[in-house]
Amino acid sequence: MPSIIYEIEDSCLELIKGDITTQKTDAIVNAANKALSPGGGVSGAIHRAAGPNLREECRTLGGCKTGEAKISKGYHLPAKYVIHTVGPVYGESPDDELCLSNSYKNSLYKASKNNIKSISFPSISTGIFGYPVKEASEVALNTIIDYLRKHPGIKLVRMVLHSDEDLQTYKSTLEKILNSPGQQ
Numbered sequence: 001m002p003s004i005i006y007e008i009e010d011s012c013l014e015l016i017k018g019d020i021t022t023q024k025t026d027a028i029v030n031a032a033n034k035a036l037s038p039g040g041g042v043s044g045a046i047h048r049a050a051g052p053n054l055r056e057e058c059r060t061l062g063g064c065k066t067g068e069a070k071i072s073k074g075y076h077l078p079a080k081y082v083i084h085t086v087g088p089v090y091g092e093s094p095d096d097e098l099c100l101s102n103s104y105k106n107s108l109y110k111a112s113k114n115n116i117k118s119i120s121f122p123s124i125s126t127g128i129f130g131y132p133v134k135e136a137s138e139v140a141l142n143t144i145i146d147y148l149r150k151h152p153g154i155k156l157v158r159m160v161l162h163s164d165e166d167l168q169t170y171k172s173t174l175e176k177i178l179n180s181p182g183q184q
């Protein structure tokens with residue numbers, strides 16, 4: 001499936017299937033753990049591709065609470081920065097939706113603060129943390145669209161999905177959001 005690009009005000013929201021570690025955006029987002037240690041999933045892949053200096057810098061960042069975001073350099077990655085955020089473990093608290101939304105919002109806020117113009121996200125919490133992809137896609141895309149409408153500085157947000165199925169789910173959700181009353 002080719003990449004899908006939607007215009008939101010003066011910014012682009014792109015959905016692709018791919019590997020986040022190869023993205024040439026200014027920043028990529030890591031679905032991290034609270035200790036900011038490499039772990040598995042997308043986080044393990046990002047740490048392997050960035051090299052050991054990323055782990056060293058992460059040790060100095062003081063961990064990360066659920067919904068917060070921290071920033072580091074990208075080292076051997078094509079991206080200059082990695083923004084680390086910890087999504088919710090699905091079902092652990094009644095605030096899952098708010099926590100997941102905060103992960104996206106605080107990552108974007110960190111990007112704005114650092115003059116980052118393009119950023120790639122993985123589907124936070126939908127792997128090891130067990131958040132159902134459809135529900136997560138609604139939170140992710142609504143939060144990103146809302147942010148782009150209020151903050152014109154970020155020109156490209158790319159959602160990098162790891163499977164055709166996840167890409168299709170995000171695409172369906174995005175079309176539903178953009179076609180819903182009040183969105184035109």
Ligand code: AR6
Binds near residue numbers: 018123130160
């Ligand atoms: N590029 C893009 N997406 C990927 C990649 C990749 N290279 N690899 C996996 N995904 P997960 P979580 C997708 O489990 O649920 C770690 O151990 C994957 O298919 O990485 O937030 C951390 O240390 C899924 O759709 O993150 C934490 O302990 C999505 O990325 C915990 O896992 C997120 O899956 C975080 O769990």
